[in-house]
Amino acid sequence: MIVIDYRDKRPLYEQITEKLSQLIICGALESNSKLPSVRSLAMELSINPNTIQRAYMQLEQDGYIYTVVGRGNYVTDRSEWQKGYQSVARQELEDALIKAKSSGLSLEAVLAMAQSCYAKDNATASPGDPGNLANNAVSPAKEDGQHD
Amino acid sequence: MIVIDYRDKRPLYEQITEKLSQLIICGALESNSKLPSVRSLAMELSINPNTIQRAYMQLEQDGYIYTVVGRGNYVTDRSEWQKGYQSVARQELEDALIKAKSSGLSLEAVLAMAQSCYAKDNATASPGDPGNLANNAVSPAKEDGQHD
DNA sequence: TGAGTGTACTAAGCTACATAATACACTTAG
DNA sequence: CTAAGTGTATTATGTAGCTTAGTACACTCA
Numbered sequence A, B: 001m002i003v004i005d006y007r008d009k010r011p012l013y014e015q016i017t018e019k020l021s022q023l024i025i026c027g028a029l030e031s032n033s034k035l036p037s038v039r040s041l042a043m044e045l046s047i048n049p050n051t052i053q054r055a056y057m058q059l060e061q062d063g064y065i066y067t068v069v070g071r072g073n074y075v076t077d078r079s080e081w082q083k084g085y086q087s088v089a090r091q092e093l094e095d096a097l098i099k100a101k102s103s104g105l106s107l108e109a110v111l112a113m114a115q116s117c118y119a120k121d122n123a124t125a126s127p128g129d130p131g132n133l134a135n136n137a138v139s140p141a142k143e144d145g146q147h148d
Numbered sequence C: 001t002g003a004g005t006g007t008a009c010t011a012a013g014c015t016a017c018a019t020a021a022t023a024c025a026c027t028t029a030g
Numbered sequence D: 001c002t003a004a005g006t007g008t009a010t011t012a013t014g015t016a017g018c019t020t021a022g023t024a025c026a027c028t029c030a
Helices: A012-025 A038-045 A049-061 A078-102 A107-119 B012-025 B038-045 B049-061 B078-102 B107-119
Strands: A065-068 A072-075 B065-068 B072-075
Touching: A012 A049, A038 A049, A049 A065, A049 A072, A078 A107, A078 B078, A078 B107, A107 B078, A107 B107, B012 B049, B038 B049, B049 B065, B049 B072, B078 B107
Parallel strands: none
Antiparallel strands: A065 A072, B065 B072
């Protein structure tokens, strides 16, 4: 399920890249399953195919999907990107820890947050909803589909 | 000391905002000390005064500095932005924790990282350090703190 | 063969960023 | 008071990135 947020100041292709990678990471999109075609997803989201193409290009470069010309785009095996993703996550965690420390947060508070977070049931969606990635509830201050 | 990184893809004013706020947070710039003027910092960094002005505007909006028209820009008391900064740090830490968890990092690994980080001596410069931002002019030495 | 796929390219419009050049009101030192 | 230094605002210009639009080509598969 992808929703374009036009209040988001980031470029569209970046939003799409982020949301698709999240869907892949959390398991909502199974390995080797097929992604919507450039043209069909563009139509569903009411944006230009070039923008989708750019998002897919980025996802392929990041290792989350692979492309078969003439056939489509497919989700890469978890083992392919797992390592790199974990490395990024570790770095971001370290940065956040340094910032937390400099902000005056106590070590105890940080440890408690970690415990709490790992106790919680953070969505690791079950691979049962392939279907539509688009949600037609987008209203950029105008009616849908109309671009001058 | 501020260095412009032209390989950085972010806007200049954002780089400057970030580095100045870091200097303020870590204590390299004392509360109520005077920042370089818009024009002088612009000249030292060889960029346009408007860009510095924009950075200062952002810093003021974030609460890190306050402005006295006709006099200059000054570092805000720590207590003014401490709370908001801690709140941001906490949120970023939570995001990083969720990401770490989803990447497969174990709770033990995360706890170890936190311990390690808090054991380390992460630069929290003590007031009195050289406040030089480029090569010049921060300490007027006689600032009787006149602010609103 | 034809439909669907990824891919590449050009052109145009829009926005953000950065610079340049002024201009004005204010504060302070003289 | 004057003059220098300060923040602030404005307009104009150039550049770059994002997005759309339209077209085109090579590939895969029923």
